[in-house]
Amino acid sequence: MASTLSPAELNEILHFTVALARKAGALILEGSEAIRASGAMDEKKNSVDLVTEYDVRVEELVKSELSAKYPSFKFIGEESYAAGARTSLTDEPTFCVDPIDGTTNFVHGFPAVCVSIGLISGRRPVLGVLYNPFLDQLYSAVKGGGAYLTQRGLPPARLPLAKPRPLPSLSQALIGIEWGSDRSADMVNHKGESFKRLAGNPAEGVVGGRMAHSLRSLGSAALNFGMVAQGGLDLYWEIGCWPWDICAGSIIAQEAGCLVAGSHNSPLDNDVNQDVLEGRKYIVIRAIGDSETEKGVDAQKRLIKEFYATVDDFEPK
Numbered sequence: 001m002a003s004t005l006s007p008a009e010l011n012e013i014l015h016f017t018v019a020l021a022r023k024a025g026a027l028i029l030e031g032s033e034a035i036r037a038s039g040a041m042d043e044k045k046n047s048v049d050l051v052t053e054y055d056v057r058v059e060e061l062v063k064s065e066l067s068a069k070y071p072s073f074k075f076i077g078e079e080s081y082a083a084g085a086r087t088s089l090t091d092e093p094t095f096c097v098d099p100i101d102g103t104t105n106f107v108h109g110f111p112a113v114c115v116s117i118g119l120i121s122g123r124r125p126v127l128g129v130l131y132n133p134f135l136d137q138l139y140s141a142v143k144g145g146g147a148y149l150t151q152r153g154l155p156p157a158r159l160p161l162a163k164p165r166p167l168p169s170l171s172q173a174l175i176g177i178e179w180g181s182d183r184s185a186d187m188v189n190h191k192g193e194s195f196k197r198l199a200g201n202p203a204e205g206v207v208g209g210r211m212a213h214s215l216r217s218l219g220s221a222a223l224n225f226g227m228v229a230q231g232g233l234d235l236y237w238e239i240g241c242w243p244w245d246i247c248a249g250s251i252i253a254q255e256a257g258c259l260v261a262g263s264h265n266s267p268l269d270n271d272v273n274q275d276v277l278e279g280r281k282y283i284v285i286r287a288i289g290d291s292e293t294e295k296g297v298d299a300q301k302r303l304i305k306e307f308y309a310t311v312d313d314f315e316p317k
C-alpha cells in the first residue's frame, strides 16, 4: 500500500528529523570522548557485538523527541529491540532508528559512525537521514524528492556526486563488505569464501574469482549505503545486519538512482518491501550510466545476478 504521507508532510518531517539527527550527533561526539576515556562498553550476543551507554542515551533522545512531535507514529529502534520491544511493522508510519551505527568504530575512535533515522510508511522506507558527526556529513532523502549530501557547511549536493559511469563488470568494481558480529565457523567460512572469490584472480587459480578492484569495510551498514548512493562504492552486500541498519540508507540510495534488493532470489524490482526490510540480507548497487550497448538499469540487474552467482547464500542467525 502506498504511503499515506503527502510530499509536504514528508518535507516537514525531514526538516524536523535533520535537526534531531544533528542534536543526536552532538551527544555522540560527547560520548566518544567519554567512552574512549573510560573504555566502558558492554557486550550483547558476544565479545564483538558491542553496546555503550551512549547507544541507549542517543536512542532515548531520538525516541522521546519523535514521539513528542509525532505521537501517532510507531517506533522501532536497535536498543529498544535489544531491551525486548517487538514492534511489528504495519502500514502505519513507523520510525526505524539506529542510534549509533558503527558502534565498534565509535568505541575505537574510527570516524565512520552515524545516527540513522528512517521512516517507513505503507511498509516501505519513505524518508531517511544519516548523520556522521565526526566528518559532519549528513545524507538525506524523501521519496520522490531526490537524495542529498550536506557536508562541512557546504550547500546540499545532489547524489550521486558525479555523472554515473558505466560499470562493465565486477572486475572493475569497488565493493563494500562486512564481517559482522556472527563469527561462527559457518558464517565466517561462507563470508570468507565469498570475499575470496570477489577478490581472487581466476587466471591464477581462484575458481570463480572476479578480481574486483578491491573490497572495503566501513564498519557501518548505513554509511556503506551512503557511500554507494554518492558513487564512492559500486556495490555493498551484507547478510546478518538488521532493518534499523539499512532503513534510512535504502531510501537515500534509491533516490540516488541505486538498485536495492534482498537475497539471492529476491526480484530485482527495487521494491524495498517488508520482506526485503526484515530479510537481513541486503545488496545495493550504485546508479550506472548507460553504455553504447546497455541501459544502466539493465546493467544494475546483470551485475547483481553476476554478484549473486559469485557469493554464497546463507541464513543469518
Ligand code: LIP
Residues within 6 Å of the ligand: 078, 098, 100, 101, 102, 103, 104, 178, 179, 180, 181, 182, 219, 220, 221, 222, 238, 240, 241, 242, 245
Ligand atoms: C553494525 C552494522 C554493520 C554490521 C555490524 C553491526 P551497529 O551495526 O552497521 O554493517 O556488520 O555487525 O550490525 O551494531 O554498529 O549498529
